[in-house]
Amino acid sequence: MGQYVEAGGVLTYFEVEGEGEPVILLHGGGVGGDSWVAQTAALSQHYLVVVPERRGHGRTPDVDGPVTMELLAADLAAFMDRLEIPQAHVIGWSDGGKVGAWLALSRPDLVRKLVLIGAELTRAGQTPATEQLMTPEGLEELAEAFRPEYEAVAPDGPGHFPVVFAKWAEMWRTMPDLDLADLARLTMPVLVMQGDDDAVRLEHSVEVAKALPDAQLAVVPGTSHGLPLEKPGLVNQLLLDFLAPEQTPKLIPGGALDC
Incomplete structure (x- = not known):
């Protein structure tokens, strides 16, 4: 059952399932929490799974002003504080992984373990196909892909889609790189995951894992x-x-990430 809570100036829609240690699932850009249906079913058998939808995504209304990763991480921190979640396992997919990384760097006290799925943390981490999506033609394709899901549930109405998509596109085009050297400050365990034909260069995920103390x-x-x-x-x-x-x-460790 979904519900709303006001946190940090955002009327955030979220769903909760299961019980135990909290696990927060962060969806990708342009989609909502429904994308986690298979993970919610499995993880909620062992954990309290919380699935929030970010501003302007899914059933959470948009908020005036531009969108940045720094702002979305602050939104998440406010949401956790409002729900009195002192610490959680944070699992982010695509843009959600970037939000998770920004949260871990800004509020490491909130993150017990972190999972980054298909999330490039620098522009150099993108594949050529991902870079192509930032062209006018690519953005038009993305808009048409995301529009139906947005229009089906958005509280701001289907006519608001061009407004939120313009914000997302601007964020994607101008998002600053994370300095991978800063990842050395993250002492919590981190799982870096991607597909072998993902939108993230395999070499980039290796670089991220090597930069982390416990990856x-x-x-x-x-x-x-x-x-x-x-x-x-x-x-x-x-x-x-x-x-x-x-x-x-580990029975036969060989130091692969130390190379």
Whole structure:
């Protein structure tokens, strides 16, 4: 059952399922929390799963002004404070992963474990196909892909889509790179995951994992940027293994991320 809460000036729609340690699922850009349906079903058997929808996404109304990753991370921190969630496992997909990374850097106290799925943290981490999406033609394709889901549920009405999409496009075009050296400050365990045919360069995910003090790296075979939908069983098992309090002992470590 969905509900709303006002936090940080945003009337945020969210859904909650399960019980136990909180896990927050952060959806990608242009879509809503429904994209996590397969993960919510699996994770809620072990955790309290919270799925918020960001400003101007899904059932959460838009807010006047531009959108930035810094602002979205602040929104999330305010949402957690409002729900009295002192710390959570944070799992972000695509733009949601970037929000999770910004949150972890700005409010590390809120993040127990972090998962970044298909999330490039620098512009150089994009594949050529992803760069093509930022051209006028590519943005037009994205708009047509995102429009039906937005118009079906948006409280601001279908006519508001051009306004929110323009904000997203501006954020995507101007988003500053994260300095990967800053990732050394993140002491929580981090899982970096992507598909082997994702919108993120494989080399970039390796660079991110190497920059983190406590990282795991997963490349899901036979998947694209939609890996949580394409192979939900495998993705869910990787998430559950990572979130577990005890990790499987490594029998023959070879220092691959130290190279």
